[in-house]
Amino acid sequence: MRRTKAEAEETRNSILSAAERVFFEKGVSTASLDDVAKAAGVTRGAIYWHFSNKTDLFLELYNTVNLPLEDMIERDVEQPAADVLCYIEKSAGDWLDELAADEHRQRIFTILLRCPYGDDLLPVLEKQQEVDERHTVMLDSAFDRARNAGFLSGNWTPQSATKALRWMMEGLCSEWLLFGRRFDLAMEGKEGLKRLFDSFRQLPAITEAPAAS
Amino acid sequence: MRRTKAEAEETRNSILSAAERVFFEKGVSTASLDDVAKAAGVTRGAIYWHFSNKTDLFLELYNTVNLPLEDMIERDVEQPAADVLCYIEKSAGDWLDELAADEHRQRIFTILLRCPYGDDLLPVLEKQQEVDERHTVMLDSAFDRARNAGFLSGNWTPQSATKALRWMMEGLCSEWLLFGRRFDLAMEGKEGLKRLFDSFRQLPAITEAPAAS
């Protein structure tokens, strides 16, 4: 029963959608292609027509979303130095809002967190690391501008602020995604961000009074 | 070839040790019992003699180590309020040192992070959550004592400090363990802790001068 091109694209998408749900529920390695086929209402024949194997299916699924941090990078473009910290904080908070509201991204992110990065999924890991690297570089330079303009507390260096922010975000999301969403990600996350950024902004208490430069 | 009791205990331990390495390298779900048996220099018969199946083997392996946070809990016992913050910081730093030096714990922790908590491994997940819960409660009360004694910055509440610390530790360890140990865990981790705890300790800059109470 040959389908029209539009119909074929539909089944392809339904396979991807089913794979997302099945991989999320059973894990990538334990889920079989038959599980995915049944969830999509097709047979394995359809999957092997559209994709070459499970790894390829996973990679295609992985390409349907931009990575967790990827769009956060684009957001933090050049801003006036006075607003950089607020802007980064807002950007991170918005990103949490989006994640909390988008189950699709939640599933993808969860799958990525606990997928066994062995052997064949190396390209995924490499892309992840490249995105992380770009995000780190961007944050570093943003915090550096804030610091040069005198808006970063002496307690923090650009690098340490970047790491603290990234670790908090990663820990926050890991706990929420991997361990059953037992708290309000957006609310608690943004409160944590607020405290952390307050400490970024807080100028030293005891040191020299601002001399005219 | 019947072995003596001591020899049997040896093979049991070698199976556990092999399982640790194999699960770490191939992932729990993709590793077969034959892989484990070969790595241990025995056959599957030995495994089925000592353990009832793969899940049971995993649970036994899981019981051989105290959990990542478990011993950190015991450490943070009652301390004079003036030293509480320093004590927690040191305790967390020590724990990072130990993790960085102990490949055994690294592997177990890594396995736990990316194992598919579906279906049969629920007891593992539940124990994890219970340990996390106890750790959180302990940190809350410790930060609370620090705060009541005036040693916690007004920027932070006990709860927010607890969460910030836990998220930072979790993000730090996740990035290090899941993504190839590409930095010095103990050094960078302790520097991050130092910055964070400095911000915990830093009293507000502008607010009222300490009035006699």
Added chain:
DNA sequence: AATTATACAAACAGATACGTATGTTAAAAT
């Protein structure tokens, strides 16, 4: 209108992996 290529389903073959059943040796128990 006849042909061809597409989009699958169904059937097939090979490889694991699991659980169990059975065999075997030597340590304990008697």
Added chain:
DNA sequence: ATTTTAACATACGTATCTGTTTGTATAATT
């Protein structure tokens, strides 16, 4: 000295998953 039983190895049957092949109805092409 037998007997028993612990500690495995070996062999077996079965289920499952994978990749491929074959069949087939129907769009698309000419």
